[in-house]
Amino acid sequence: MIILDGLNPAQREAVEAVEGPVLILAGAGSGKTRALTHRIAYLIEGKGVDPASVLALTFTNKAAGEMKERVERLLGRSGRGMWVGTFHSVCARILRAEAEHVGLDRNFAIYDSNDQLTLVRRAISALEVSDRQYPPAQVRGRISRAKNAMVGPAEFARSAGNIYEQTVAKVYQHYQREIRRSNALDFDDLIVEPVHLFQEHPEVLARYRERFRFLMIDEYQDTNRPQYLLTKLIADGRRNICCVGDDDQSIYRFRGADLRNILDFERDYPEAKVIRLEQNYRSTQTILDAGNAVISHNKGRKGKTLWTERTGGEKVVLFRCANEREEARAILDAVRTLRGTAGRTLRDFALLYRTNAQSRALEDEFRRAAVPYVIVGGLRFYERKEIKDILAYLRVAANPRDGVSLRRVVNVPRRGIGDQSLAKVEDFAFAERITPLEAMGRAEEIEGLGAKVRGAMQRFHALVRGLTEEKDQVSIHRLTEAVLEQTGYLEAVREEEGTVEAESRVENVRELLSAMEEFSERAEDPSLDAFLREVALVSDVDQWDSRADVVTLMTLHSAKGLEFPVVFIGGLEDGLFPISRMAENPEDLEEERRLFYVGITRAKERLFLSYAMDRRRYGSSGESHPSRFLGEIPEPLIERRMPGMFEVEKQSRVTGHGSQEAVTGQRTLDPRLVTRDTRPRSGEVSGAFDFEDTLPFNVGNWVIHPTLGRGQIREKDGVGPETKLTIRFDTGATKKIIIKYASLEPA
DNA sequence: CTCTCGCCTGTTTTT
């Protein structure tokens, strides 16, 4: 059978074990997705299983999309009908279908962590609790943790031991009441509610068990308690559950992920078959050795050792840098040097870091050098102010009960409806048992409002009413244009700020409009409701386009599941990685180590690590020390370098005359011998060079891997991928340099 | 109700 071809014995076993519980322990780069997709294909094609009875759960839309695509590639259209999606999107789908059992309207809103925070703040102020003693972010964290432990407000209140907890309990209660009144769910509810639904409605559960006879879960090590319960509830029907994961790559403990789910799989399913995928197809032996060595310092593991047939490989390069700026330059230099060698283009490079803030220094250098890059993560597109504003209008139109969104836009752009007036509206709404939006429609009846405010409220009410009526009649794109026109949003933005900021905002709104058009063309269900649901559940990595030829910058967390020929991991300093708060508790430290392991194992060919001896942390600078994790990599695997030292890779050659040795092949040059063009140029190779810096230099489209001393170009010969230069140095030596470089365009 | 200024606080990671 074609589906079984090209699989190694372990993968094959994973594919063929379709009945009963199966745990696939899949090491990094071991062909996990391959095994999973082939397994699904085998089920459908080989075993004649109806695609509609297959449910595959992932953590990111990207992973889900990839899985779907690859199964379809194997099966053609016959894979249609299976459910492949993230936990969150599948749950949203189930809740929508079963809304009446949950006490929600089908068009419920999904609140992200920012919306949550707004709601927590409101609860705190409504309860007249001090937000200094109870920082909203912290309280939100407590509520989220409670939800992930399946503890509701009532139970939380019962078990609250001290004043602090009792107060949090009150906020939690208020929060939960408000979010329900808003016909909304937060990310945690999205998973928790289906669990409740299944627990309380056996007949509903039975329906889903009947439907999903084959359950597959990717990244099982990252499941939290509600996710675990959810899968267990469904799987306990037919017990055809296949979990794929790697305990060494569990990095979401802070989000409630519970490593015990994977470690105790065999206890939950005693008849389980456990399959280990240990052959790595991604990395060189050296990189794998480094990774294995690091992760072996962890205690709580299932234990497995990755191996590869690809022996050897370049050593792991470690840069010791004076500060973060020098670190950024060292990385930039390495990218420029390696670019073009071995056919590498910019998309082959990934710069990984522990915290988003670290991207700044890298960004500065790359921007200055005009090397194109993308940053994944940080502030997401859909979290930008202007985008959230527009979306909030749409969310209110879709779900008029959405209180958080209503508050967000009621006075944006300014309409003169402030907190005072809004409070009166809310009191009135509460007394009349109507929504605040409806209350605004009846502004005439509300006492103590000025005539102006009343008018503004009625106009606002009419605006939203109009949108609600139109929302299913016109495309989301048209609807959004209506919002922009009727609110004068863009004009207001332009007026408010200096043109620089404002223009980029306007630009972002345009981007939103085109994203909507794209959605309308692509989506099965192009409705506003569907769009809002998708938007609430996309992450930045989902949108990352691996085809663009640019360097990728992202956090180690975002990098999970991806691979790159060349990987840089920066900021390997104690206190930053591992982050100081995580270094105190052994379990947290192990998680940091797993994160490092994830980073290392993203690399296929080359791995560069770096640390700075002085790192600025909020403004002030401070002395840093190399990360303890560095000491866990065996010394023979490491090549230590100073920034500015670079390698002349095999394709570039410098031939010497006179006293200079020919430099061929790969070696490291003394930084003093290296140079940089100090003048701006535009394609013409000529003139004098100042050989005093320590970096390779650009001449037009070329990068010259430098030589020594000071000198001038005497001759040049050839254009295209190979140019010969003759340089006469001040020392009297003459050098011929052959430049071979496959730069694409002047960056 | 809006705006401005200045203080303060925080950087862990995200569906």
Add this chain to the structure above:
DNA sequence: CAGGCGAGAG
């Protein structure tokens, strides 16, 4: 150092 938030004035 930055962005967010509160206080106080117009």
